[in-house]
Amino acid sequence: MGWGDLGVFGEPSKETPNLDQMASEGMLFLDFYTANPLCSPSRAALLTGRLPVRNGFYTTNGHARNAYTPQDIVGGIPDSELLLPELLKKAGYINKIIGKWHLGHRPQFHPLKHGFDEWFGSPNCHFGPFDNQALPNIPVYRDWEMIGRYYEDFKIDLKTGEANLTQIYLQEALDFISKQQTSQQPFFLYWAIDATHAPVYASKYFLGTSQRGLYGDAVREIDDSIGKILKHLQKLGISENTFVFFTSDNGAALISAPKQGGSNGRFLCGKQTTFEGGMREPAIAWWPGHIPAGGVSHQLGNVMDLFTTSLSLAGLQPPSDRQIDGIDLLPAILQGKLIDRPIFYYRGNEMMAVRVGLYKAHYWTWSNSWEEYSKGIDFCPGQNVSGVTTHTQEEHTTLPLLFHLGRDPGEKYPLSFASDEYQRAMEQISVVVQQHKVTMVPGEPQLNVCDKAVMNWSPPGCEKLGKCLKPPKSDPKKCFWPH
Amino acid sequence: MGWGDLGVFGEPSKETPNLDQMASEGMLFLDFYTANPLCSPSRAALLTGRLPVRNGFYTTNGHARNAYTPQDIVGGIPDSELLLPELLKKAGYINKIIGKWHLGHRPQFHPLKHGFDEWFGSPNCHFGPFDNQALPNIPVYRDWEMIGRYYEDFKIDLKTGEANLTQIYLQEALDFISKQQTSQQPFFLYWAIDATHAPVYASKYFLGTSQRGLYGDAVREIDDSIGKILKHLQKLGISENTFVFFTSDNGAALISAPKQGGSNGRFLCGKQTTFEGGMREPAIAWWPGHIPAGGVSHQLGNVMDLFTTSLSLAGLQPPSDRQIDGIDLLPAILQGKLIDRPIFYYRGNEMMAVRVGLYKAHYWTWSNSWEEYSKGIDFCPGQNVSGVTTHTQEEHTTLPLLFHLGRDPGEKYPLSFASDEYQRAMEQISVVVQQHKVTMVPGEPQLNVCDKAVMNWSPPGCEKLGKCLKPPKSDPKKCFWPH
Numbered sequence: 001m002g003w004g005d006l007g008v009f010g011e012p013s014k015e016t017p018n019l020d021q022m023a024s025e026g027m028l029f030l031d032f033y034t035a036n037p038l039c040s041p042s043r044a045a046l047l048t049g050r051l052p053v054r055n056g057f058y059t060t061n062g063h064a065r066n067a068y069t070p071q072d073i074v075g076g077i078p079d080s081e082l083l084l085p086e087l088l089k090k091a092g093y094i095n096k097i098i099g100k101w102h103l104g105h106r107p108q109f110h111p112l113k114h115g116f117d118e119w120f121g122s123p124n125c126h127f128g129p130f131d132n133q134a135l136p137n138i139p140v141y142r143d144w145e146m147i148g149r150y151y152e153d154f155k156i157d158l159k160t161g162e163a164n165l166t167q168i169y170l171q172e173a174l175d176f177i178s179k180q181q182t183s184q185q186p187f188f189l190y191w192a193i194d195a196t197h198a199p200v201y202a203s204k205y206f207l208g209t210s211q212r213g214l215y216g217d218a219v220r221e222i223d224d225s226i227g228k229i230l231k232h233l234q235k236l237g238i239s240e241n242t243f244v245f246f247t248s249d250n251g252a253a254l255i256s257a258p259k260q261g262g263s264n265g266r267f268l269c270g271k272q273t274t275f276e277g278g279m280r281e282p283a284i285a286w287w288p289g290h291i292p293a294g295g296v297s298h299q300l301g302n303v304m305d306l307f308t309t310s311l312s313l314a315g316l317q318p319p320s321d322r323q324i325d326g327i328d329l330l331p332a333i334l335q336g337k338l339i340d341r342p343i344f345y346y347r348g349n350e351m352m353a354v355r356v357g358l359y360k361a362h363y364w365t366w367s368n369s370w371e372e373y374s375k376g377i378d379f380c381p382g383q384n385v386s387g388v389t390t391h392t393q394e395e396h397t398t399l400p401l402l403f404h405l406g407r408d409p410g411e412k413y414p415l416s417f418a419s420d421e422y423q424r425a426m427e428q429i430s431v432v433v434q435q436h437k438v439t440m441v442p443g444e445p446q447l448n449v450c451d452k453a454v455m456n457w458s459p460p461g462c463e464k465l466g467k468c469l470k471p472p473k474s475d476p477k478k479c480f481w482p483h
Numbered sequence: 484m485g486w487g488d489l490g491v492f493g494e495p496s497k498e499t500p501n502l503d504q505m506a507s508e509g510m511l512f513l514d515f516y517t518a519n520p521l522c523s524p525s526r527a528a529l530l531t532g533r534l535p536v537r538n539g540f541y542t543t544n545g546h547a548r549n550a551y552t553p554q555d556i557v558g559g560i561p562d563s564e565l566l567l568p569e570l571l572k573k574a575g576y577i578n579k580i581i582g583k584w585h586l587g588h589r590p591q592f593h594p595l596k597h598g599f600d601e602w603f604g605s606p607n608c609h610f611g612p613f614d615n616q617a618l619p620n621i622p623v624y625r626d627w628e629m630i631g632r633y634y635e636d637f638k639i640d641l642k643t644g645e646a647n648l649t650q651i652y653l654q655e656a657l658d659f660i661s662k663q664q665t666s667q668q669p670f671f672l673y674w675a676i677d678a679t680h681a682p683v684y685a686s687k688y689f690l691g692t693s694q695r696g697l698y699g700d701a702v703r704e705i706d707d708s709i710g711k712i713l714k715h716l717q718k719l720g721i722s723e724n725t726f727v728f729f730t731s732d733n734g735a736a737l738i739s740a741p742k743q744g745g746s747n748g749r750f751l752c753g754k755q756t757t758f759e760g761g762m763r764e765p766a767i768a769w770w771p772g773h774i775p776a777g778g779v780s781h782q783l784g785n786v787m788d789l790f791t792t793s794l795s796l797a798g799l800q801p802p803s804d805r806q807i808d809g810i811d812l813l814p815a816i817l818q819g820k821l822i823d824r825p826i827f828y829y830r831g832n833e834m835m836a837v838r839v840g841l842y843k844a845h846y847w848t849w850s851n852s853w854e855e856y857s858k859g860i861d862f863c864p865g866q867n868v869s870g871v872t873t874h875t876q877e878e879h880t881t882l883p884l885l886f887h888l889g890r891d892p893g894e895k896y897p898l899s900f901a902s903d904e905y906q907r908a909m910e911q912i913s914v915v916v917q918q919h920k921v922t923m924v925p926g927e928p929q930l931n932v933c934d935k936a937v938m939n940w941s942p943p944g945c946e947k948l949g950k951c952l953k954p955p956k957s958d959p960k961k962c963f964w965p966h
Contacts, residue, residue, distance in 0.1 A: 007779075010493015010748050012513055012892045014779050030495055211781075211841060211889030258891040265493050266749050268865070296490075296497050298694075358694060382751070382868045382895040406694030408741040409495045412865040 001196045002252025003280045004265025005219055011263055013211040015220050018227030022246065023284045027295035027333055032283030033302045033343050033355075034250055035325075037272050039125075040068035040102045040447075041346075042249035042303060043192070047083045047103070047114075049307030049318060049326035053346055055081050056443035057103075064350035064364060064393060065481035066272055067447035069102055071124050071138065071455040074476060075446030076104015077114060082319050084307050085115030085188055091314040094185050097121060098172045099192030104446070106454055112144055116190075119143055120172045123456070125197060126150050126165075129158075136456045136469050145461025152467075156201050161214040163201035169193050170225040174232050181236045188310065191229070195222055198253060200260040215260055230286065240289035243313055245306055247283040251276075254381050268411040269380035269389060272483055273367055274345035274352035275411055276360075278379075285333050292336075299332035300343050300355065309333075323439070342432045348481070349442070353400075356432050359425045360411070361400035363433070366393045368483040377483075385412050402426065450479035484679045485735025486763045487748030488702055494746055496694040498703050501710030505729065506767045510778035510816055515766030516785045516826050516838075517732055518808075520755050522608075523551035523585045523930075524829075525732035525786060526675070530566045530586070530597075532790030532801060532809035536829055538564050539926035540586075547833035547847060547876060548964035549755055550930035552585050554607050554621065554938040557959060558929030559587015560597060565802050567790050568598030568671055574797040577668050580604060581655045582675030587929070589937055595627055599673075602626055603655045606939070608680060609633050609648075612641075619939045619952050628944025635950075639684055644697040646684035652676050653708040657715050664719045671793065674712070678705055681736060683743040698743055713769065723772035726796055728789055730766040734759075737864050751894040752863035752872060755966055756850055757828035757835035758894055759843075761862075768816050775819075782815035783826050783838065792816075806922070825915045831964070832925070836883075839915050842908045843894070844883035846916070849876045851966040860966075868895050885909060933962035 007014035008023045035045030041052035048055045056078050059067035069076065077083070085095035096118040101111050105123030112119060124138045129151035139146035140154050148154055156163040173191050180187040195201055195218035202217035206224070210216025226246065233239040252262030254270035254277070264270050264277035271278055283301060285291055304326030308318050312328040325344075331337040345353035353362045367379050370391045380389045387394075388401065388411060402415045402422055415422045453474040462468035490497035491506045518528030524535035531538045539561050542550035552559065560566070568578035579601040584594050588606030595602060607621045612634035622629035623637050631637055639646040656674050663670040678684050678701040685700035689707070693699025709729065716722040735745030737753035737760070747753050747760035754761055766784060768774055787809030791801050795811040808827075814820040828836035836845045850862050853874045863872045870877075871884065871894060885898045885905055898905045936957040945951035 004493060004749055008493075010487060010491075012748070013781075013889055014511075014513055028497075030497055213887075213890040216889070258887075258896040263749060263892075265495070266487055266746060298496075382893060383865055384867045385865045404696075404741075406496055406699070407696040409746075410865060413741040 001219065001222075001248040001282065002262040002264040002270065002277070003267060003282050004263035005196075005252060006282050009282055010265055013216060015210055015212065015216055016223040018223045018230070019246065019284065022226065022230060022286050025288060025293050026284055026286035026291050027297055029283035029285070029297050029299065029301050031298050031300050032247060032281050033279050033300070034248065034281050035302055035304050036346060037250050037274060037278035038066045038068050039197075039249050043102050044077060045325070046249070046303040046306055047085075048081045049084070049304045049324045050081070050322070051304070051325050051344065051346060053349060054323060054325070054441070054443050056446040058346070058348045058445055059447040059479065059481055060349050060445045061448050061478050061481055063348070064352065064366060065348040066483055067348060067479065067481045069104055069124065069447070070450070071105060071136070072450040072452050073104065073447060073479065074106070074449040074451050074454055076106055076109030078444065078446065079108070083114045084310055087115070087311060087316055087319070088188050088314055089115060091316055092186055093188050093314065094118075094180055095188045095190070096176050097190045097192060098169050098176070100125065100194045101192070105456060107460070110144070118176065121169070121192065122150065126156060126194060126199065128156070132469055139456050139459045141459070146459040146465070146467070147461065148465065149467060156199060158199055160207065161199075161201050161217070162204055162207055164203045165201065166193055166195045166218075166221045166225055167203050170228060173229055177229070177232055178236065181238055186314070193222055193225070196262060198256040198260045200256070213259060215262055219262070240287070242287070243310075244286040245284070246286070247303060248281045249303070251278040251280065255377060255379060257381060266410050268383060268385065269367060272379045274347050274362075275380075275389070276405070276409065279345055285329075291333055295336065297332055297336070299329065299338055300341055301329060301332070302326060302343060305329045323441070342436070344436065349445070351433070351436070354429060354433055354436075355405070356429045358404055358406040359429060360403045360405055361426065361429050362388070362403075363397045363400050364393060364395055365390045365401065367391060372482055388412075388414065400426065400429070448479060449476050451476040484702065484731040484765065485745045485747040485753065485760070486750060486765050487746035488679075488735060489765050492765055493748055496699060498693055498695065498699055499706040501706045501713070502729065502767065505709065505713060505769050508771060508776050509767055509769035509774050510780055512766035512768070512780050512782065512784050514781050514783050515730060515764050516762050516783070517730070517764050518785055518787050519829060520733050520757055520761035521549045521551050522680075522732050526585050527560060528808075529732070529786040529789055530568075531564045532567070532787045532807045533564070533805070534787070534808050534827065534829060536832060537806060537808070537924070537926050539929040541829070541831045541928055542930040542962065542964055543832050543928045544931050544961050544964055546831070547835065547849060548831040549966055550831060550962065550964045552587055552607065552930070553933070554588060554618070555933040555935050556587065556930060556962065557589070557932040557934050557937055559589060559592030561927065561929065562591070566598045567793055570598070570794055570799055570802070571671050571797055572598060574799055575669055576671050576797065577601075577663055578671045578673070579659050580673045580675060581652050581659070583608065583677045584675070588939060590943070593627070601659065604652070604675065605633065609639060609677060609682065611639070615952055622939050622942045622945075624942070629942040629948070629950070630944065631948065632950060639682060641682055643690065644682075644684050644700070645687055645690055647686045648684065649676055649678045649701075649704045649708055650686050653711060656712055660712070660715055661719065664721055669797070676705060676708070679745060681739040681743045683739070696742060698745055702745070723770070725770070726793075727769040728767070729769070730786060731764045732786070734761040734763065738860060738862060740864060749893050751866060751868065752850060755862045757830050758863075758872070759888070759892065762828055774816055778819065780815055780819070782812065782821055783824055784812055784815070785809065785826060788812045806924070825919070827919065832928070834916070834919070837912060837916055837919075838888070839912045841887055841889040842912060843886045843888055844909065844912050845871070845886075846880050846883050847876060847878055848873045848884065850874060855965055871895075871897065883909065883912070931962060932959050934959040
């Protein structure tokens with residue numbers, strides 16, 4: 001989902017009454033970011049509080065390439081990483097993930113091996129249908145075992161866009177919350193729904209209800225579900241004891257537009273890019289009785305902060321044996337403070353850009369290659385900022401392209417290199433970047449090797465269902481990451 | 484000002500708390516339009532309830548050219564047109580205009596000859612400073628006579644952007660409202676401020692206060708002033724008896740960006756164009772006790788509707804001897820009804836596009852000429868939709884370019900001509916367009932002839948001030964309208 005997909009962020013159809021109300025009852029973050037313009041690395045960063053380049057969710061197969069965890073990926077979340085649920089356990093939390101995991105699907109990467117107590121959902125994107133010959137269909141797990149596969153047991157109708165998945169995920173969430181409330185145990189619920197990810201889907205009741213087409217139907221269903229979750233918390237009388245945060249893992253994928261694509265508002269480009277449209281996210285914090293209603297924050301925030309903030313809420317300290325990039329947002333959320341911190345925009349192994357205050361400096365620019373672009377793959381449709389949305393990887397490390405995001409949120413007008421403003425801003429930014437680079441210890445890259453043999457042929461539990469498939473011979477190769 | 488300049492419409496700095504509150508207390512219009520992508524014709528349409536091509540505010544000097552009323556224009560609002568204040572007088576209203584008139588500056592076009600009882604402001608834009616030799620500075624009027632000139636008696640500091648004008652206009656508004664309340668007379672106030680029009684200005688108190696630079700300072704001052712006007716109405720106890728509407732006369736002028744340019748959100752292009760960015764406007768109706776708080780309307784609205792709606796509020800009928808394009812919005816505002824009506828997008832003498840429901844058909848496309856564009860004049864900076872933002876006037880009258888503004892508010896993806904959806908939509912639209920064209924009787928074009936002799940050399944009242952200037956010899960010529 002993108003920044004511009006919510007009514008409260010100016011989506012012209014204004015079809016997210018529940019999220020808009022969540023904002024009016026809580027705090028809206030206007031300057032909140034994801035850690036990466038792509039799904040897997042962002043999710044790994046959210047759960048570890050660390051940049052993907054540290055936790056291993058990146059590739060060195062090419063320079064500045066986006067990589068994720070398709071089902072032939074060999075890597076996944078390393079055991080050495082400490083995930084939020086692992087830490088929350090120490091404070092007695094029960095942890096559940098509902099929806100897409102995406103941190104590796106091989107046995108050692110299973111979410112229940114990394115702190116979660118329960119899981120309902122899938123390890124990969126709901127791509128398909130596959131023929132179970134060249135590619136297996138993606139499994140859906142309940143806890144340790146698969147209980148079916150997409151397109152087989154969990155239908156997605158690509159023609160009509162109908163799928164009941166969000167309703168299933170909603171019911172899972174409501175049931176989990178009720179159960180925890182009954183047992184009086186503190187809980188962490190990671191509700192990782194994916195209806196707005198292509199192939200976009202919605203359930204029958206929502207199909208055709210949006211002005212925005214199928215994508216809008218999916219947004220409406222998510223919005224409605226969030227309303228139901230919040231009301232459920234209120235009904236159970238635990239809303240004042242439950243911190244809820246809504247955000248997204250990357251900007252809207254404009255490549256799927258207009259039929260399946262969302263909106264990044266007036267920000268430049270979308271998913272896959274380190275322009276604002278790829279990484280600025282809708283974000284709302286909700287905690288009645290604690291967060292003042294109708295608050296708006298300009299705090300620079302990041303999904304990694306949810307790691308540190310959640311630990312803080314549970315009375316825990318973040319690990320001290322490693323670099324944590326997330327900060328505790330509670331002073332911003334509860335006291336309206338503004339904490340000075342930079343935002344780093346990575347693409348794979350490269351720091352493409354950095355934001356300090358209202359300034360954003362691009363050290364590298366790239367949308368995608370001419371080769372891809374000429375085939376119609378366009379991450380910036382209808383947008384073209386000369387020298388900025390470049391189709392070759394352009395290095396600006398000696399003289400970064402600098403934008404003032406207040407005057408120019410759309411990154412259209414680089415500041416003059418000769419201006420005093422440029423000099424002053426870059427002096428400040430250079431120090432931040434230097435410090436960041438000097439102390440950077442990259443993790444072992446997890447997204448380099450792909451092998452068809454590791455795909456979801458025979459997930460645990462497949463025997464009971466008669467759904468085990470025979471894997472091909474192992475043939476590990478460098479994964480191909482075109483952009 | 485543009486659609487995207489308000490926090491409530493997703494401006495990322497969210498610096499319009501008063502307008503946002505006005506929306507939360509009143510009704511927000513998401514699909515509201517101006518009658519023209521340029522100032523003078525829009526204002527003429529607002530006050531007459533008629534399209535510029537009917538009321539004469541257009542040119543036939545070239546095809547599809549934007550024209551307005553610079554100070555060498557010979558034409559202005561014809562006596563035959565009935566303006567809103569003229570009609571409101573019949574219901575006992577006192578009418579005042581504060582700010583920019585822009586319907587002609589020669590004596591016969593004076594606002595007090597067209598229904599207004601009071602005026603404080605100027606007939607033209609606050610361009611300058613001029614040397615009073617080749618060009619006179621623009622006069623500021625109080626009622627019938629000038630009381631000074633811009634840059635002489637009413638300072639605008641182009642270096643700092645400082646000018647006190649919005650504060651003066653605010654005080655005028657507050658005083659007028661107080662006076663009418665004392666005399667218990669119904670009033671119409673047309674508060675036509677212009678701080679966001681280049682050269683953009685703000686008063687000392689607001690300078691440097693916005694994240695968005697000078698343009699944002701101007702927006703903040705306008706926002707603050709509107710808050711003060713609404714509070715004044717409440718303090719006087721007449722807010723439940725006063726209908727207030729906020730809107731703009733064209734999209735943000737992206738050509739002045741980033742230093743003096745605003746935002747049209749995710750809409751395509753800006754002022755001067757018939758894309759959504761040129762004509763979709765922020766719009767809020769406020770009338771405590773009558774309009775349900777927090778309402779949002781998808782009613783297709785137009786500034787011309789304010790003519791008919793205002794008459795309706797005053798218990799008056801619109802004139803029956805002429806075509807009125809504005810409709811009475813009260814059923815939409817008070818009862819939440821949706822009235823089926825088209826929106827026509829004109830550029831000069833040409834109907835460029837039409838919106839029916841969520842579909843918008845472009846019969847002509849043009850941003851501006853290659854000649855202008857090559858000089859850096861760009862109405863769509865950073866945006867380029869192939870075959871849509873064309874630099875030659877492209878005719879599509881036999882096969883209009885069709886967009887679905889729900890799925891594609893940015894006008895990036897024309898529907899396939901071969902699709903069923905295209906056929907179905909165009910069948911409906913064609914009928915609307917045919918009916919519109921058959922019954923169209925264009926007015927006498929007022930914006931064809933320019934003459935330096937008619938400029939503001941010696942406005943009434945200049946003698947008292949010793950500010951009369953000698954006009955050059957009359958030399959009427961066709962005005963030059965490049966785009």
